[in-house]
Amino acid sequence: MECNCIKEWKFADPKIDAGLLEPTFEKYVGVEGSLIAVLQKAQDLYGYLPVDLLAYISHRTGIKPSKVIGVVTFYTQFRMNPIGKHLILICQGTACHVNGSADVEAAIRGHIGVNEGEISEDGLFTYNNVACLGCCSLAPAIMIGDKVYGNLTREKTVSILEEIKNKEASE
């Protein structure tokens, strides 16, 4: 069922096409407890959850805005700011910590030139620290997209980023 309110709803980010969420709303209409699933789908589609999109989700699902924002801010998976093309997850689990994840983070921060959660100038990278990727025997590890890179050193980390950069430049 097409909802007429899409046309009236304005999003600050012009890249957000609310229509893409329609199948999700349809799937979960009347299904109690599906807020997290809707938010996960929305973040998959748009990369982040800006506040006006959350207001729209609240409007469409009938869930109070305070609850929507409460859930979004509770879980580490959700972010309200846009990210670079490649999201780097730096594992900060115990095994990675004792094997030098701080150095890996320093190398990444130094190379992309921004702090956690920010977008690098070329728009390619954002990094986030995460609790544990479950690849403890490869510590220290990072995950870019669906790929895990392990046994990292500063040099190896930088060369991984360079490789992605070069690939992007050639495309």
Next chain:
Amino acid sequence: MKVFVGRGSCGNAAGASEIFSMFEDSGCDVRTVGCVGMCYLEPIVDVQDGDGERRTFVKVDEKVASEIIKMVKGEANNADANSISKEDIDILKAQKRIALLNCGVINPDDIEEYIAQEGYSAVKKAVTEMTPEQVIAEIKVSGLAGRGGAGFPTWFKWNAARNSQNAKKYMICNADEGDPGAFMDRAIIEGDPHVLIEGMMIGAYAIGSDEGIVYVRAEYPLAIIRLEHALNQAREKGILGNNIFGSGFSFDIRIKAGAGAFVCGEETALIASLEGERGMPRLKPPFPAQKGYWGKPSNINNVETFANVPWIIKNGGTAYSVLGTENSKGTKVFALTGKIAKGGLVEVPMGISINDIIFNVGGGIKDGKEFKAVQMGGPSGGCIPKNLGDTQVDYASLAATGAIMGSGGMVVMDETTCMVDMARFFLDFTRKESCGKCTHCRIGTDRMLKILERICDGNGLKGDIETLEELSVHISDGALCALGQTAANPVLTTIRYFRNEYEDHITNKKCTAVQCKPLINFSIDEVKCTGCTICARKCPVGAITGELKKVHTIDTDKCDKCGVCKNICKFDAVEVL
């Protein structure tokens, strides 16, 4: 000949996906298996000949893979150098595998391979030959206790849920493996998803549930894909669904992806999260067995717990209970990580000593360094020092040291690990993961972290240790759930066993493990330095200057104390002051 490639998340990260494609492209009969647990040997490839004899090759890079391909095709035989060593085979043989029985052996994407290992025969036996009460009685005999951390008797929970009168009940699997340093649940789901499904089915039959939910961490995408696939196969085969094995018992399972919150490992928080809420724990009672998901009786067990169930039903509770100790029955999977030579997953009978696990199964400490301590039980557990290495691994003995069994994460530390920094690390974790409901936990962990941070920064004050101890008691008393109640354990155990390190930081402003950067400075020994320039070239921040064959110097203002120069110097000329 058949080729098997270990393709868990960690195997893939080590390059198994690329190796797999090579075998595929060369026309070999190649299939995926899960993780066998020997992560230090990844990527691992097995080759099985016509007689069923299996040979294992380890650390298989592209070059070795092409040699194996030649061998499979009968063209040459030059892959022997990468055959698994006898020592490593012995490590595998020394284990007792129940939960990990099929991991690394069968293809997780093929239900027929699971069935060929007598898979789903246990649930068939349960639903066609046993009453739910008999199933619970068998689990009681086995002595199986919750493997997720609390160690609560499984039969007791099942019995409570069974006795709860309601037409609708839920069987929930906690696969929100949040303990940083543990990954057995991921390995089981990725390597043998059907064993989890079968375990849940047996449990559901026992409590009288028709609907199961697996709550999986979002950080485990491969586990979700494999489990989804396995569920579909089980449905197609008629194993999941209505009237299972003609018994009248009906059951199905769905997956719910978590959104990242450690506290959701707590039962009531997990239920809140399943209901789409903030994952905050609530007061018990009522227990989930009385009022759980949507107010209905619910039973929640961990992945590893479920993975033991089919074996117990097949072999009998007594066969399980003879393993382990008087009060801790059966086997336990441990994730060996940190400064360990042979890191990975091992499954051993309860009661084996910590030293046995680290030195016999784990090959000792990496790079010939000295064993200092092991963190057991993650952020809720504690650090057990070297001199307690003879401690038996069972629930009671570990609790006596101040640590806990937890989910089985063992992070091994050597002399380069600073124990104050470890305590700071864990408090940083619990402070971030505290849901904020209880004041003592929300604010107390923050206060403790601030104190630990200033100690690590060299600004520790006299009396800080005592304040930490006092706060620990308050947080433990004032918190509703296990996260808060155990948050101080890493601090308390490190103070108990490594008080001298705290005092060194506070009084002498020294970090003997050379980890706390504000407390250390690097300098170059003028006598030892040969002016080889390698440190200057490798320094990531350009803090080292010097000409060829002349003594180099470090600009302490620029230096970010990463230690690259010290590690790379062949003449041992970089000193730490």
